[in-house]
Amino acid sequence: MITELKKTQNNYYLTGKTKSIAFRKKTLLDFKNEILKREQDIISALYKDLKKPEFESVLTETEVVLSELNLSIKNLNTWAKPKRVIPSLLNFPSTDKIYSEPYGNVLIIAPWNYPYQLALSPLIGAIAAGNTVVLKPSELALHTSKILKEIITTVFETKHVSVVQGDATIAQELLAKRWDYIFFTGSVAVGKIVAKAAAEHLTPTTLELGGKNPCIIDESAQIKLAAKRIVWGKFLNAGQTCIAPDYILIHDSVKQPFIDALRSEIDIAYTKNPEQSKDLTRIVNERNFNRLVAMLQNETIAIGGKTNANELYISPTVIDEPSLDSEVMKGEIFGPILPVIGYNNENDINVVISKYNKPLSLYVFSTNQAFAKKMISTYSFGGGAINDTIIHFSNHRLPFGGVGDSGIGAYHGKLSFDTFSHKKAVVKKGNWLDIPMRYAPYKGKMKLLKFFLKYF
Numbered sequence: 001m002i003t004e005l006k007k008t009q010n011n012y013y014l015t016g017k018t019k020s021i022a023f024r025k026k027t028l029l030d031f032k033n034e035i036l037k038r039e040q041d042i043i044s045a046l047y048k049d050l051k052k053p054e055f056e057s058v059l060t061e062t063e064v065v066l067s068e069l070n071l072s073i074k075n076l077n078t079w080a081k082p083k084r085v086i087p088s089l090l091n092f093p094s095t096d097k098i099y100s101e102p103y104g105n106v107l108i109i110a111p112w113n114y115p116y117q118l119a120l121s122p123l124i125g126a127i128a129a130g131n132t133v134v135l136k137p138s139e140l141a142l143h144t145s146k147i148l149k150e151i152i153t154t155v156f157e158t159k160h161v162s163v164v165q166g167d168a169t170i171a172q173e174l175l176a177k178r179w180d181y182i183f184f185t186g187s188v189a190v191g192k193i194v195a196k197a198a199a200e201h202l203t204p205t206t207l208e209l210g211g212k213n214p215c216i217i218d219e220s221a222q223i224k225l226a227a228k229r230i231v232w233g234k235f236l237n238a239g240q241t242c243i244a245p246d247y248i249l250i251h252d253s254v255k256q257p258f259i260d261a262l263r264s265e266i267d268i269a270y271t272k273n274p275e276q277s278k279d280l281t282r283i284v285n286e287r288n289f290n291r292l293v294a295m296l297q298n299e300t301i302a303i304g305g306k307t308n309a310n311e312l313y314i315s316p317t318v319i320d321e322p323s324l325d326s327e328v329m330k331g332e333i334f335g336p337i338l339p340v341i342g343y344n345n346e347n348d349i350n351v352v353i354s355k356y357n358k359p360l361s362l363y364v365f366s367t368n369q370a371f372a373k374k375m376i377s378t379y380s381f382g383g384g385a386i387n388d389t390i391i392h393f394s395n396h397r398l399p400f401g402g403v404g405d406s407g408i409g410a411y412h413g414k415l416s417f418d419t420f421s422h423k424k425a426v427v428k429k430g431n432w433l434d435i436p437m438r439y440a441p442y443k444g445k446m447k448l449l450k451f452f453l454k455y456f
Helices: 001-013 019-039 039-050 056-078 118-127 142-155 167-174 188-200 223-239 251-269 285-294 345-353 371-376 414-419 446-456
Strands: 084-085 094-102 104-107 130-136 161-163 181-185 205-208 214-217 249-251 302-303 317-320 335-345 361-365 383-386 421-429
Touching: 001 039, 001 104, 001 130, 001 167, 019 039, 019 056, 019 142, 039 056, 039 142, 056 118, 056 223, 056 414, 084 181, 084 383, 104 118, 104 167, 118 130, 118 285, 142 161, 142 214, 142 302, 142 361, 161 421, 167 188, 214 223, 223 251, 223 361, 249 251, 249 285, 249 345, 251 302, 251 317, 251 335, 251 371, 335 345, 371 383, 414 421
Parallel strands: 104 130, 104 181, 130 161, 181 205, 214 249, 214 361, 249 335, 317 335, 361 383
Antiparallel strands: 084 094, 094 421, 302 317
């Protein structure tokens, strides 16, 4: 099936139809209209998969996709237009342009934590750029995957965009094929598998991964406000967010007031009995639930720690001073568990952060501008914020992506279009003048050559 689908999409791409700007815009508009019709079905599917509150589904899923669609439809003509650049005097007379050319046949593999938004946001970029697409949604979000297939089947011809459902076996079968571009969002471990498969065909990739995202709080921070913003950013989607704060590094002088403030803000957000709150998402499945529960063993729990296997529920939990070698500190948590570690000086911060690979995000809470600037410039990370968490994701003008182990490449807004477009350089040389300097014989031309190379 996959072999035939791949062949069909390749043949369709070769017809050149997807390169038409008018065709792309009409397709994106049809896509938008169908999504608007199915918004409540999408929200319902997200609830069935993750018990995701409607507010979070709209904020982090449906509206993000609609915003990307609106932006692409509005700006596609401008984005796709060849960009004229200043020509080199060595090529005088010439006109130099950059053409945005679709790669061709694209494979997108989406995750389960934001199963709608992280499937369709890159898909919009790929379509806008003029590619054909095979989308592999996560098998762990079955209801959302089903809605995605229904929407895409309604709007697109299979030879243009198709959804392939299935588990890791299907993903491996897809990765064995030669694609013109692969876009993957998920774990570091699976990202390495994708990169290895892509390397077999020298296929360019974007890998949106994750990491152990530090959140640094110094003694000058507004503690109550910091706690409020961290509770929101950490426990949104039950912590199953790749850019959520993974652990706190806080100055010892304000550590206990901060923990007290966290407790208060958790109570405000989710009540004193979060299990009854309608605003707290659940863990996606039993395997991830058990993985997270194992992190709580033998730890000092300052807040929360309650679990319910039948409901896949873990309360917003704060762990006090875990060992750096403990389970909760070995890798990305990806759940509603927040370790808090005190520090005395900047060397203490460096010891912890340097223990891990480059994170996807880093956050600093401080009113000391010099300290905040130093933290941002000292450490390498994908993106972040000062005095807030995860908000950098919301600005389509900012690139979203990791560095090193946390990812390769970036997207959002125009950068999504650019990600799925090869930038083709073309020089149109004039015929009315032909400077003889470049042609052999070269005798007597070296001084003039060096002059041109130095100044032009």
